[in-house]
Amino acid sequence: QVQLVESGGGLVQAGGSLRLSCAASGRTFSSYAMGWFRQAPGKEREFVAAISWSGGITYYADSVKGRFTISRANAKNTVYLQMNSLKPEDTAVYYCIADVRDPADWGTPGGLYDYWGQGTQVTVSS
DSSP, rough: OOOEEEEOEEEEEEOOEEEEEEOOOOSOGGGGGGEEEEEESSSSEEEEEETTTTSSOOOOOTTTTTTTTEEGGGGGGEEEEEEEEGGGGGEEEEEEEEEOOGGGGOOOOOOOOOOEEEEEEEEEEO
């Protein structure tokens, strides 16, 4: 069993930065690939970024590539999402997920994943 707790969301002006953290419980954190999804009001959930269990491979949605960076610290059971040059369209609830599959094998954002966090709100004002 893995529990995920996100933090670091908030209100920021366009062009600003935020760093989200996702703390995981359990001793098998390093066995899971980790990722971030987001969902804005009235919109479908979308993939943001993912990182392999070792941290050696990362994946990004085109909409955030070059602005967001995902990283993980297995010794701290934590995954991070550094978000720079934020835009109003980045406003959403951000969810952390853990899954035993490699992110290259993940399905659609609406599919099944092993564990989800409760989400953290990110609001970017124009």
